[in-house]
Amino acid sequence: MEESAKDKLPRATAKRLPLYLRNLNILEAEGVIRIKSREFAEITKIPSATIRRDFSYLGELGRSGYGYDVPYLIEVFTALLEANEKKSIAIVGFGNLGRAIAKNNFRRNDNLAISCVFDNNPALVGKEITGFYVYDIRDLKRMVQEKNVSVVITTVPSENSQIVVDEIVASGVTAILNFSSDRVDIPKNVNMRYIDLTTELLTLVFFDHHYKNRPLVVTT
Amino acid sequence: MEESAKDKLPRATAKRLPLYLRNLNILEAEGVIRIKSREFAEITKIPSATIRRDFSYLGELGRSGYGYDVPYLIEVFTALLEANEKKSIAIVGFGNLGRAIAKNNFRRNDNLAISCVFDNNPALVGKEITGFYVYDIRDLKRMVQEKNVSVVITTVPSENSQIVVDEIVASGVTAILNFSSDRVDIPKNVNMRYIDLTTELLTLVFFDHHYKNRPLVVTT
DNA sequence: AATTGTGAACCTCTTCACAGCT
DNA sequence: AGCTGTGAAGAGGTTCACAATT
Secondary structure, eight states, X not given: OOSOGGGGOOHHHHHHHHHHHHHHHHHHHTTOOEEOHHHHHHHXXXXXXXXXXXXXXXXXXXXXXXXXXXXXXXXXXXXXXXXXXXXXXXXXXXXXXXXXXXXXXXXXXXXXXXXXXXXXXXTTTTSEETTEEEEEGGXXXXXXXXXXXXXXXXXXXXXXXXXXXXXXXXXTOOEEEEOXXXXXXXOTTOEEEEOOHHHHHHHHHHHHHHOTTSOOOOOO | OOSOGGGGOOHHHHXXXXXXXXXXXXXXXXXXXXXXXXXXXXXXXXXXXXXXXXHHTTOOOEETTTEEEHHHHHHHHHHHHTTTXXXXXXXXXXXXXXXXXXXXXXXXXXXXXXXXXXXXXXXXXXXXXXXXXXXXXXXXXXXXXXXXXXXXXXXXXXHHHHHHHHHHHHTTOOEEEEOSOSOOOOOTTOEEEEOOHHHHHXXXXXXXXXXXXXXXXOOO
């Protein structure tokens, strides 16, 4: 108990935290101040037993016969996810996808902000494009420190993925969201998530054809 | 054995199939015709024991003391993923994200093609935008049948997510890739995957701060 | 000599079902 | 009376380690 509870949070639970917090914020905006695990299950599509188990890792957050206090849950989850602290994000690769991500601006999460964008294309570098000044990729390390970047999103083509990831790692950033499909080598202290549209589509079609009535679990 | 092996493929294995196929195609393009599980593990970053276990679900694909035949593996995996059959894809919501996805055109997978796009914005409907004629969302059902659509990608804002997904389901499509963050109700025969950038970023930051040296597993 | 395919152990996560609390 | 928190069982996936095979 004196060891921080979050140190033993199962990963599966951790991945659901953003989903929980988002739905709690919606509930609070609607004026709901109290929620039971069964009700929350209907909203989130997560089974109520899983919700109670997940919440229990963070302490005894609820009250028997009553449910959970929404503002209190929000307080706990917000602190845990640092959702009230500004996070500076960089994008490397400012083509169509990079620009679409930059413009997306993370509705309902004004703590996440794109602070700088990079490309290696001389036609883009030094110009202002859709509101973003495009830096040369060689400025990455300097800007990461200057803007205190927490996460880098890379959208560069697979061919350059490894070399760009190496530069990101060298800049000191340890959290990378990678839209290229090729697996790359990273030091073990670096966290990377891949989002690959082609893989998603192939997986989806495969499950659709082979797992009818046993749907694919949809967790992000 | 007379029951199709793929009927009992673990889901975790199924999700790795696109990764395997992609890397096998790269190997073949490089002229590699034979691969050992240990070598393939280095390329894919999947442990060799997991690779052998995965492959074993599809039959005895390899040879002891030899390894696996790359062209044969490609044949098996391609057939399983139907990666040689054209798949028709529709996009609903043709804003920045929808357009970026449409232009992305799935390098190395010319069997996946965007066949039609939809929006409800009168400023877009009926116009040709970046090479795509924008249909009214009310034409969805008709076009799904006409173009034999296998998968629908939706990028509409959360507020409209449920109503649009209902229309997609009504059109008969059972595979949906959803870029909106809110969980929606779907019949149990429909497969849906969510991709939500905000969730990905929050998850990544959380893991980065709490699971140092025990990196997040990165599977798509 | 070297690698596959797999039984068995292990680990992680989910779900059941109910004691205990309010 | 009703809901939480959790022990225990179950389900699913990974990894070990080696017999079988070429």
